[in-house]
Amino acid sequence: MFKPAMAVSVRTASVACGVTSLLVCAVIFIAPGCQTAPVTQRPQLLMTTEEKESTLGLAAYKEVIEKEPLTKNERYVEMVKRVGNRIAAVADRPDFKWEFNVIESETQNAFCLPGGKVAVYTGMLPVCESEAGLAVVMSHEVAHAIARHGGERMSHQTVQNLGKSAVGYVMKNQEEQKQKMVLTAYGAASEYGAILPYSRKHEMEADHIGIILMAKAGYDPSEAPVFWERFSTAKGSAAPMEFMSTHPSDARRASTLRELLPEAMKTYENSGEKYGLGEQIP
Numbered sequence: 001m002f003k004p005a006m007a008v009s010v011r012t013a014s015v016a017c018g019v020t021s022l023l024v025c026a027v028i029f030i031a032p033g034c035q036t037a038p039v040t041q042r043p044q045l046l047m048t049t050e051e052k053e054s055t056l057g058l059a060a061y062k063e064v065i066e067k068e069p070l071t072k073n074e075r076y077v078e079m080v081k082r083v084g085n086r087i088a089a090v091a092d093r094p095d096f097k098w099e100f101n102v103i104e105s106e107t108q109n110a111f112c113l114p115g116g117k118v119a120v121y122t123g124m125l126p127v128c129e130s131e132a133g134l135a136v137v138m139s140h141e142v143a144h145a146i147a148r149h150g151g152e153r154m155s156h157q158t159v160q161n162l163g164k165s166a167v168g169y170v171m172k173n174q175e176e177q178k179q180k181m182v183l184t185a186y187g188a189a190s191e192y193g194a195i196l197p198y199s200r201k202h203e204m205e206a207d208h209i210g211i212i213l214m215a216k217a218g219y220d221p222s223e224a225p226v227f228w229e230r231f232s233t234a235k236g237s238a239a240p241m242e243f244m245s246t247h248p249s250d251a252r253r254a255s256t257l258r259e260l261l262p263e264a265m266k267t268y269e270n271s272g273e274k275y276g277l278g279e280q281i282p
């Protein structure tokens, strides 16, 4: 009489055990090891490899660039490439295949996908006002990518899905879905209507890494808090973007960036060539 019940409970127990060991395996064997974010040295849980993230990033980027109209504004293109290359030169990622494009769209957005694939929307440029303002935006996006914030978000998603449905989620997932996941995870999916805000922790960290990067690249870091103050009054009713969907208020992030200014100014003073605010953007 007890046997069937026992058999069921043993089976349930072994399934539960299986899920647990799968999770443990996933964390131990899929994770490439203990990882820390650059600049802040925060420890991270990462269950994907950088190679995989870069492959997905590249494929997703190709799709966006083919689908979206690129701007014909030569001046914008030249400026985004110039600022981007200066940031890339100090980002300490010689393995990234950097690429910078400008998408013709009123959306106030910008993103950097794993592997160094960057896009800025034309709607973002007037509010930047200068090369240094553009450097604030681009170094913030590059920071999300070099700190693998999207990879962390995908890893958390994978852990949740493993917990929920145990087996097969990662295996069954189609390549196309994974590309969408990358776009969403890096705040690049605004055109697809599926933007996912970064956590407050990731935003603050991207601000911190970003202000150091722009200073190293030779742009005056005191523009960072000024940009956020200006942006908070300018954004109004434009389409949702990576920056607008964030938790820290712009006033709060401006004051946090001001606290980081002494560190950033020291970096700026030690940087090679200095461009100050750079060229103005009409």
Ligand SMILES: [Zn+2]
Pocket (backbone or CB within 6 Å): 140, 144, 198, 202, 203, 206, 242, 243
């Ligand atoms: Zn961000």
